[in-house]
Amino acid sequence: MDAFQIIFMSCHKHVSVCDVFFSVTDKRFYRERKSFLCIDGSKIIPFEQVNDDYCDCEDGSDEPGTSACPRGRFYCTNLGFRPHYIPSSRVNDGICDCCDASDEYNSHAHCQNTCWNLGQRERAYVEGQMRTLDEGLRVKQQLIEEGVLLWREKQAQLRELQQVAEDLQIKLEEHRRKKHEADRLKEQTLRALENSTVNSIFQLLDSNKDGSITVDELQAKVALIHDEERVLSEDEAVALLGGGHQIDLTKFQHTLWDTLTKGDGVKMQQLRIVKLSDLLFCLAANWEATNLKKVEEAYDTVNMEISDLRKKLAIDYGPDWEFLFLNGQCYKLKVYEYTYTLCPFNQVTQKNTAGTEVSLGKWGMWVGTQKNQYSQMVYENGEPCWQGGSRSATVTLTCGTETALRSVKEPSKCQYIMDFQTPVACQPVLKQRGIHSEL
Numbered sequence: 008m009d010a011f012q013i014i015f016m017s018c019h020k021h022v023s024v025c026d027v028f029f030s031v032t033d034k035r036f037y038r039e040r041k042s043f044l045c046i047d048g049s050k051i052i053p054f055e056q057v058n059d060d061y062c063d064c065e066d067g068s069d070e071p072g073t074s075a076c077p078r079g080r081f082y083c084t085n086l087g088f089r090p091h092y093i094p095s096s097r098v099n100d101g102i103c104d105c106c107d108a109s110d111e112y113n114s115h116a117h118c119q120n121t122c123w124n125l126g127q128r129e130r131a132y133v134e135g136q137m138r139t140l141d142e143g144l145r146v147k148q149q150l151i152e153e154g155v156l157l158w159r160e161k162q163a164q165l166r167e168l169q170q171v172a173e174d175l176q177i178k179l180e181e182h183r184r185k186k187h188e189a190d191r192l193k194e195q196t197l198r199a200l201e202n203s204t205v206n207s208i209f210q211l212l213d214s215n216k217d218g219s220i221t222v223d224e225l226q227a228k229v230a231l232i233h234d235e236e237r238v239l240s241e242d243e244a245v246a247l248l249g250g251g252h253q254i255d256l257t258k259f260q261h262t263l264w265d266t267l268t269k270g271d272g273v274k275m276q277q278l279r280i281v282k283l284s285d286l287l288f289c290l291a292a293n294w295e296a297t298n299l300k301k302v303e304e305a306y307d308t309v310n311m312e313i314s315d316l317r318k319k320l321a322i323d324y325g326p327d328w329e330f331l332f333l334n335g336q337c338y339k340l341k342v343y344e345y346t347y348t349l350c351p352f353n354q355v356t357q358k359n360t361a362g363t364e365v366s367l368g369k370w371g372m373w374v375g376t377q378k379n380q381y382s383q384m385v386y387e388n389g390e391p392c393w394q395g396g397s398r399s400a401t402v403t404l405t406c407g408t409e410t411a412l413r414s415v416k417e418p419s420k421c422q423y424i425m426d427f428q429t430p431v432a433c434q435p436v437l438k439q440r441g442i443h444s445e446l
């Protein structure tokens with residue numbers, strides 16, 4: 008209780024109430040002696056002139072209990088709350104300044120001692136803060152553990168994707184080779200067909216010369232070359248004959264001939280290379296092209312995913328990856344007619360009631376203090392501001408038991424500041440500082 012020790016002084020002349028309090032550091036100056044040395048050392052006065060409501064010392068130190076000195080200070084002990092100094096001019100000015108009412112000892116103001124209530128409220132507030140911090144630190148520990156797992160998971164995912172990409176690369180080379188071969192065969196086929204007529208090919212297929220091609224005749228002369236050469240199935244043969252079991256010359260022209268010469272009929276998608284007697288028809292070029300395109304697209308997609316994931320993993324998520332869980336999340340807050348969305352490590356947007364969305368910035372970097380760089384993040388290069396420059400948002404991370412966007416302000420045009428609460432911002436060091444030492 009040293010801090011609250013008080014001393015009493017006997018008062019003189021005009022000051023009727025005698026108890027004037029000083030802080031411990033100052034009390035040594037006011038020991039009752041014959042004379043008083045102004046604290047700044049400028050003057051020695053008789054002790055009767057201390058608190059005689061007349062300013063003698065230049066530093067006001069002879070009148071700590073009156074308002075006589077313009078530069079004097081009065082010490083409010085405020086037992087139960089925080090002690091503090093007020094200018095001496097506020098002593099007995101009819102306005103309650105000290106919560107213990109000590110500044111109005113000789114006035115008509117009816118001041119109540121409210122220190123205990125104030126202290127109570129402050130202690131409750133601080134206790135609440137401490138509980139928040141404790142809970143925040145507990146959740147943070149959990150998030151750290153999850154962060155480590157998440158980090159490992161992402162690393163595994165990356166390795167997996169890289170394996171897929173490698174496999175696709177092999178597949179891609181294979182398909183390129185196939186496509187190249189198919190193109191070559193197609194050229195060869197088209198050249199061969201140029202020298203043939205509808206009639207000559209029809210005659211070739213119509214083995215018994217009865218004026219129609221049957222499934223059997225087709226199967227005898229046309230082979231399917233897939234990975235290896237094989238006979239056409241009945242269904243495949245029927246499909247080539249336009250859905251029937253036999254065709255005459257006219258129908259042949261519009262079905263099989265058409266397919267052979269164009270080589271891209273829908274029905275032929277299943278067929279890759281058709282060997283017709285000694286003629287090698289390639290109908291596969293388009294099919295191979297489609298195939299190749301599919302593999303190329305898959306390869307590009309996987310590579311894009313790898314690049315995204317690499318970018319994601321290159322971000323600094325704190326020493327324990329405790330901020331990793333924020334990546335992929337978005338937090339919203341409605342402020343008047345705007346809805347703000349913070350997607351950590353990605354972007355910040357603002358949407359009005361009409362649904363128009365404006366970018367306030369994309370993830371930039373950590374810009375916290377030297378002591379704790381993870382206390383603030385900045386999002387830059389948002390949509391251009393009509394006054395020039397681009398929008399940006401600075402996000403301050405504060406300790407809380409839940410993760411949520413708490414406030415958004417725009418102190419200067421197109422520069423936004425956000426308060427983002429999350430357990431991972433809780434620092435054990437705050438706890439040591441703890442409750443105000445005065446309480």
Ligand SMILES: [Ca+2]
Binds near residue numbers: 061
């Ligand atoms: Ca005096």
Ligand SMILES: [Ca+2]
Binds near residue numbers: 102103104105
């Ligand atoms: Ca006052």
Ligand SMILES: [Ca+2]
Binds near residue numbers: 213215216217
């Ligand atoms: Ca026939």
